[in-house]
Amino acid sequence: MSQLSGPEIKHTLRKLEFPLCAKEALTKIGQLLISNRTPTLKHMDLALDLMAELVFCEVDRRGNKRPSPLTSIDELQLIDALYDYFNSTANETSRNSVFLSLFSGTTAMMRLGVLSKLVSIAVGVPSPPILISASTWMQQLGNTSPNSIQLAKALVRDYFILAPNTVPKLKILPKIAPQFVANFLTAVANIYFCDGKKDLFTFPPQCLLETITFWIKENPGLCIAAQQMQPSLPQGAIAMEATTPFAGLLKWCILASIYNQDFDLYGQLHLGLISSILEIPVLTTPRAISAQHLVVPAGSIHRYALETHSKLKRGEGGDRQKLFKEDQTLQLCLDRFAQAVQVALSVKCVYGNIEDLFTQLQQLPQNRLLHIVIGTHKQNK
């Protein structure tokens, strides 16, 4: 079969009915991408053509866009084929390379529907091979990239919004696919408590928060899982550094109180995160938390302080600092911020411009613990 030329392969495959042709095409694509150590440009093109025409059915045989997309059942058949293919491919590298080609940076957006359903099913079944590939995909495209966030959103919708009854099943997910969960957490952390365009904050659903807290408390190493195991990539590919979910999730806990989301859960999550940070092995080059990411909540705190101040200005007009000191929610928020910074610094896992972090911290409203943390830092310098 490998001797056949491109057009011949296409011709043969076109004779097959839909789900079957996709299955055969996938095998072919796998062969094209993996058999040779470095696939030739010609092979790459053929593989891409096969994907578009025979797998995803986006174009017809002449390369024109097909007017009607796949029906949902057809799509499910395709997902089934993809599922079978990936599960039957034992070699992680081959699997990852096919996965990355199917959902490359240029085509991911278009195929995101299929991708998120595939991953969602992989989560639901569950299927570690696919989850590992998905994790690799997220990492390679950047786990905070729009694509990853879209995928995370789809998964949250499927399992935490539409089918909360499946949540208990998900509790063992970190055991099955820790890297995937780590990357997923990083993406999810960026969905909520985020400055959107219209200044509208959204908050995570309760069951999502519960699950995350559970995951982190039960698996202290979960957050750095993606960093600890390098994905198997095709030859020549550059491995991308995974961002840990620490900074993003800490932001939730820090900001929760000033957005009146102060359930007990955030406290628990905070504790879980702090404990997880303490477990991070000390490295010569810190890579777990970026100072730049860690400082993000400061902006929201500033804005909150300003609003509170202007609201009460007319009434008292008096001491700004006193006002802030008496504001319990603000103090709780600053306490958590200080704790996070202190712990992260103590295990030396913060990288980037730490000085800038402190400059920003100094400008925040007064807080005793924060004051101490800043003082300590100055002394250590």
Next chain:
Amino acid sequence: MSHTTIRNVQQQDVIYELKAFIGGSTQDTKCNHVDLAKTALSLLKTLPAARDAVLEYFCVVFNSATQNFIVRLETEIATGQLPPASEEDETIISEIHTVISSFVSLNAESWAPIISTWSLELLGELSTRYAGRAHVSSGVNETLQLWMSCRATRTLIDITTQCLSSLIHSDTEACINALLDTSVKHSPNFDWVVAHVGSCFPTTVITRVLSCGLKDFCQNKSYEQGCDSPKIKSVVGILGHLAGSHCDDISTALLDLFTWSLQPPSLQEAEDVKPQKKATVPFLLQLAYLSPTLLVAMCKDIKSILTLDVVIKLNNFIDDWCKYFGSPEALQDFIVNLIIKCDVGGVQIINILLDCIFIGKCENEVVKERIKSTANEMLEYILQEIDLLIRTQIQQPNTSINILDSFIREAEDLHEILLSSERIKLKTACRIIIFIGCNNPSVLVKSSVFLFKNAKSEEHLAFLMHILTNELLDKTREPYVEKGGHFAVVLDQVFGKMFEKTSANDGIIIDTHRMWKNLLTLLQWEKSDQIPLLRSKLISRAIYANLTSLTRAFGSNKLEHDEYHTVAELLDLLDLPSPEGHQSYTIPIEAILNFTFATVNYFFVCCRETDVTTKFIGYTRTYNILKRLTLHSKAAKMRALRELLERALFTDDKLLFGAQAESIISYNGGEKLLLDQNRKNNKTIPLTKNSSVLNGGVIGSGKRKQFDSNGLSKETVAENMEQFIRAIKACCELPWGEENKTVDLSLDSLTSVSLLLVQFISPDVMYNGLPWPEEEFCKVTIERDFYIRRLFNNTPLLWELLSLVAVYRPTLCYCSVLLRAITATLLHQWNSTSDQSKTADIEKYNAIMDTTIKVIDIMSLGQLLPPPLSGIRDVIPYLKCSEIVQVLRDCIWNYMRDHVPSPALFTCDASGVYWRDPTLARPPDIYTTTLRIVMQQNIKTVGHLYSHMFINIPQVE
């Protein structure tokens, strides 16, 4: 390790299910559908990612269930037998329903939008696919019934309503949008779904549908785009369906939307609200243009919505609207077209425009002027447009003009404008009524009746004439032409109503006097000959046509005094019946009789009138009319005389002429009927011949008392009597052209008067002949003689009448019986009167004497007693009672007995006067001897008379 095993088992299950589902749903193999559905539902729970595919599969399931249902129905139609429903379908669908509905109820916020979109889309597809099969889609209701009897579609509808109701407070927008989109796609087959969903949540659906429509409408930049938008059509369709049962909700929603658009945009509102507010009114107009039902909903209560304040507010938006419609003219055209299409609220709209024209308070003068001029312009435009439409309609009779229907329905409101004092309002209302009248003369007549009855100024009447003579009206139309024109019908209704009112309910007081005055004014206008519109004698023709009822009204006793005078003036002015008789109009006899009766009635009204001028004008009118009537018709003459006499002699009217009112005589315990008293006597006293209670008094109560009953002064009584005599004379006038100098009245007529007197006064028909019998015979007639005498005593007017009759000889002859009765009673009385009574009971004596003189006077006046017998009146006051008896008996009675008082005694001279030559008719000595002897015996006192009576007698030359 345990983890792994669990995982594997779980993994096996889920994957097995997924594959089973894929296998089952893609292959047409005969797998177990129930199991497959269960698998699908389980997938829905475990793998939410598969939901699209699962729902797609359910589409197939529902489709086949629906198809089975339709096929069953078709079989039934073909064979008459309904095959049993597939149990499998039922099970599967109920299974699906349970699961989906539990999803929605547990987690509405997430599932409801997905499920409702799916179910709506599926419903749309199914409705379209099976449209026209197994049923004829004639209306939404039938379609609804068909689909509600199908398990599959009913389940879908249930699911949809469940979704909507769970979202009703949070996110209806999404659901309604889906509803609208589907409706756009599958209209009209989808309408039943909208209708059903709409009637489940009318308020929400209506509000939402409107707001979705508005949002879509805002996307359009211009009118042309707005018309073609499929969404607005769908909005119209949905609202149209709901209008049937939820018209009020729609009205409220439209009103809310309108009020919302008028509120100044607040700061919190999003940016896109501002254009929406601007577009609201064009949107509403567009809706109204597309759907007559919505137009109705909007116009129903437009009066309370478009107040002047609102109009002033609207002014701020005008420029934007003009931009939307292209130009101010286009906007105006559009609105005017809409107004003309209104089925309801037409009058309200006109009222609003009129109010705008008379806008009073407005801070900004420029705005005020603008509103005024625009309203004026619009009003004129509308009226002209209707005018044009009507003229085209005359050529093409099958078109209908909606606003006219609304005008007809709201004619009551129109009437209010009709009475306005503002000329423009009045004019507008008149034009509208003319428009209505074009096709609907009955409404025109109704309005004319109203205007006619209530017109307060001459201007109103002028407009009434304007309406009735307008060229747009088809005056040849039946039944109006038969009845004598529109105005005749108007009068007909007015009089008809008047009788109804007086008979049925007196609660509503209608100013009938105004109506009479109005009619009079109109007639005066016509008679003045100054007004070209009335040259056709419209008014008098109408009155002729209604003369019977008009005269009947005039004769009724329900009118006020003033009204009688007005009507009398009117009828007098009418100059009916014409003496020349050259008018083509012949008065029906009933009208003549009514008229006569009424005029007599009017005479008595005049007698009671307090204002002297009015009274005398009234008398003159009465005489004029009576003269015309009696000359016109003998029947009228008889009726008039009879009525006059009867009323003056026997009814309460007699009090006017100084008569005694017997009815007020009352004894202790009220009046006792003679009959009753006699009956009482019958029981207690054994029957003897003369056991009757006589009129002289009542046993036990003493003599009957005389009452000076009424407070009328002697002058008034005399005045009344004089006028009465003039009235009688008016009835006895000679025809025009036959008057001569000596005789001014018709003797025939006076003979009638004379006969009538006998008829009325004499209690029975016996012994009414002219001859006087033997005095002995008076014993037989004594009772009736006394009866007659009493009438004369109580009724002074009778003497006047006798005098009148006596003057016009020989008519008194016919009253012979009355004279005889009086004379007989006098004889009787004088016989029983002693000479002492001359001093003892002077009153009684004087009364008898007075009567004696009067009767002799009258007989002399009528030349029944020739000289010297005629001189007895002067003699008797000097005589003793016994002598008076002698004279009365020997001279008068015997003379009369032997010379029957008949017209044969009289001769007619050259000038037509009847008389008896006193020189030739001198009575023989046998009748004068007694007189002579008695006079001689009393020569001391009657000497001067004696020479005059017996010595210086004129001789025949």
